[in-house]
Amino acid sequence: MDEELIGFFREPCSQCSVVNWGVTEEGGYYCKSCHNVIERTVEVTDPSCVTGSRVSAISHGAKKPAKQKHGKDWMVCEGFQFILKQQAEALLAMGVRPELKDDILCNFWRGYLHKSQQAYTTKPLYSVTSQQESDSCPESLAASELSCLSKAETESDMDGARSTISGWSSDGGRLSSVCTEALDSSLYCSARERRMHHLMTMPMTLAFLHLSLLWLQEAITLADLLRFTAEGHIPYINAYQNFPEDMKLFGRDALIFRVESLPSYKMVQEEAHNLAIFLDLPRFPPLTSACLLHPSLLCLRYLMELNLPDELHVWVCWVMQQAGVGKDTFLTYDPWAEKSGLLNYDILASALIVVTLKLLFKLDDQQEWCLSNSADDENKQNQDSSIFCFRKWYKTVQGALVVAKEAEEQAMARKSWKSQKPVYPSMRNKSVVIKRRRVVEQLQAQFQKLTGSDPQPRQDSPSSFRLRWGEEDGGGPSYQGRRLGSAVKKRKGSARPSNPTYWHTALSSCKPRHCTDHFLEMEDSLPRSYVSVLGMVSFLLGVQETHVHAEVCLLERLLFKRPCQPRTKTSHGSRRKK
């Protein structure tokens, strides 16, 4: 065995320049003539690793337990693959169909690896020989500040076996340092390289999940996905903690895998769209009205969550029909369609609800209160409270929302971001980082003892609904079964809203890149009740009000299709509804 191993290694000793190697029990090489132990260790090669066909599940457990003290060599995309696998498993545990992991996400990932030349290619982006050249600079965090332009162009001819992601073999003369970072992490440290090769980032893992969920037409929208991530149901913050034992993070890896904030809705959406284009994805499966992502079904869910009466759903569907946003041609995502981004289904659905509320109650700080008065009168006459009263609803929901916001803020204040296994930026700092971690743990333990609190706060199971109504511990009474009453009039056999007018902001669309959002400058001039409704909706989705407002404007533009004409900025252009 020893002879075999030593046979591979024919370099002269650095001390005495004699080639006479022996192998220690730990698997390290030592020079038999001068007893100089070098840092290079015997690398255990495993055929299953080289030919590893199942990319979706690199199982390091299948390999022989690594003998090395400091872990094996690994590549950054392996790390991301591991994280994606964990995230997919978390989604499966939530009840997503198993195809997600094995078919869709796996295929996307393979496609990505291929397109970005990280695997399944004869010209890998990173090769051991290129690493040798770039590795001449010392490994430290300081080096990452220099743009590590490792020569990706020096592509050596690789044999077929190398084409898998873990396809480097042990014949490279690379001396592994005591603590190794991922082989190709230097590539990831330069923004230019990252852009050029579309390298992975942590937010991109969520983009992958989003695309897969969208392909499968699962009921988890992007807002849900981000919320589950924030609540920790989907591994994201410190996801690297769970890496297998022999994948050790060090130095620059920290920059790649350490997460100090959650990506925004917009950001993930853009990432997902770019990814879809990069992957050259075809048109997604058509989104029919039976899918849970269809606005009419999403609206039902949001109506329930907002504690609005079911009767509104008819009106929402009517608005949807009028605006033409219910058709699968509109809804289906096609990366290559003209001026198509990813549709934000959840925001669209909530915007539909806002438009419907505006249609029925006008939300101009007058009409809705008048209607509430008449609803109160009706209720008094009938001696029950079967008619939906906007004022009561507003008070209930607003109250619950204030409580929920406060709770969210407190949860945010208590959120733990730091990993239990810190990553050392460099060997020099290792002791400091470890010490600091230990101090934090000791302090936490001391104060936990002092307060008598649980070290691990209990975690609620994931739920689609943030607010609950009509239950004992819910936010308040449920208005689901209420009727709209006098807010709707029967005229000539068909129902019409008794509110005669509809207001909207300027319909002309702005130039796409010149101005982005007018909500902040307009906010003060908009009716308060409209802004509050926007606030409720945006809190539920976890997006900013301006996104919902933009979606409402888009819907209004579709509803009142007019030839685009420059209008003076009258924010309260009022218009009669047919």
Add this chain to the structure above:
Amino acid sequence: MITNGCMLKSFKVTEEKGNPLPPQREKKPKTSPCVLRCGTAYGNLLAMDDISAEWMTSPVRDCGSDNDVSNDDDDEDDEEEEPIRKRSKWPDLPIPAPWYGETSKETGFHRSSRLCLNQIRECLLEHRWQEAAEYLISYFQTLEEISTPRQLLATEIIFRLGSEILHQHPNSKLEDVNHFFDLMKNTGVRGYLKISLEHSFHLLLTGNFDDAVRQLTTAESWRYGKQSAVQADKMKLIHAYRGFLSYLSWISKKGSSSEDDDGDVSAIQEMHTYFRQACISLQEILKLPGVWDPFVVGYVNMLEFYNDHEGALNVLKEYAYDSRFPPNPNAHVYLYRFLKRQGSTEKKQIRVLKILGALVPSHELMLELFSLLLESGTEQSLKEALDVLFNLLDDCSWKHSVAAWTCFRNMIKLLRRKKLKHLLEEGWETRKDWWPAFHFRTYHARADFQLSRQLLLMKVVVASTLVGNSKNAFSACLGLIVPANPLGRCFPTQSTFLLLGAGKEQKHGLGVLVNP
């Protein structure tokens, strides 16, 4: 043995007035304000705005120059320190550090820590210690902050919050506190001496005098590479407090040995040892400009005990008149009291008090200055005495002081007797446009009457003299108030009051008023 309460009191003095402000600020702008604030944290922990203020004011250079993650290897630190300093874009100015508030680019982690700090602050303000401690558990993660300035700040904040919470939390024990302080000391080696000092303060507050002494003795002998040299300022403070504690021991020994007069020689010997220890340290710190009130008081006390009045006077004069020292009213107060104890001439006393009056016109000793000036009796001193009174009553804390207004009334009487009423007009000239609104409104009269009848009487006399009889709303309003009193049936005119005011006894005067 000195009582605990006395000790606490003396420490309170330290906290309130004695923020020792070594003048190194001018010489070494690199020193952070934190250095100069030693001894304050205990009193001010609740005032979290202090922390915020410190964030804003602590010079960037401070963060930049101490830029190293590893506290553990000093040699490497110092190697690194220089290049960073050169690289730093900041000019050599005390620019405020960036305020880590809400920004659009704030990371989630920073948002969490900001919200958490806000929550803790709310809890502390409302004395919800349990909740504050729970939030602090989450806040500890900021110690693992990557950027060095933020990390240093986090150490400081956690140290202050933690010690305050442990101090107040019902379940906390002394071991907890000690453990916490030890942990913090070894985490932020840079703050070792400061934390040691705070630790000893805490021990003093909880009555563990010996432990506090031990703590300071350990800190005195602390050596840690170049870290101890950087903290030289704090080392001086440690020495000073160590000396101060020796002084406290000296006091307790003095108390016990004076009880039994034939005290044995060893006790006296011990007392002398403490005296020598305290003397050396206190002498040292008093050479440095700063506000050292408790130290000065202690030192002078000891010198007086050993009859070194000359030395004590020199120390006090140095402390009061050395221009390197920041202006400090207490210095003059101590000097005045010393002179008074020694029975020195009035002239000297007046001179000291005049300087004090220039610094703090509303100081409580101004009444003493007034009577001293009256005693000398010349026209010049009368004028000065009147000025003192006017200045005193300019301050709203004296508004309702019976003593001050009585003095004024007496002064008016005196001036009238000596036919020097023009002096009154000189002082009144600058005040006539605002004193009526400040002192002599109807509602003032009403409030004064509620407070004390005598005060009202005095004020009426002064008001009628100063403002004049005809259009003084203040004295006119008396007609409204006095009848409301069930005792007073008559409607006193101003002249009755003037007569009454001129009477010998106010009480007697009142008696006349009630039974005309």
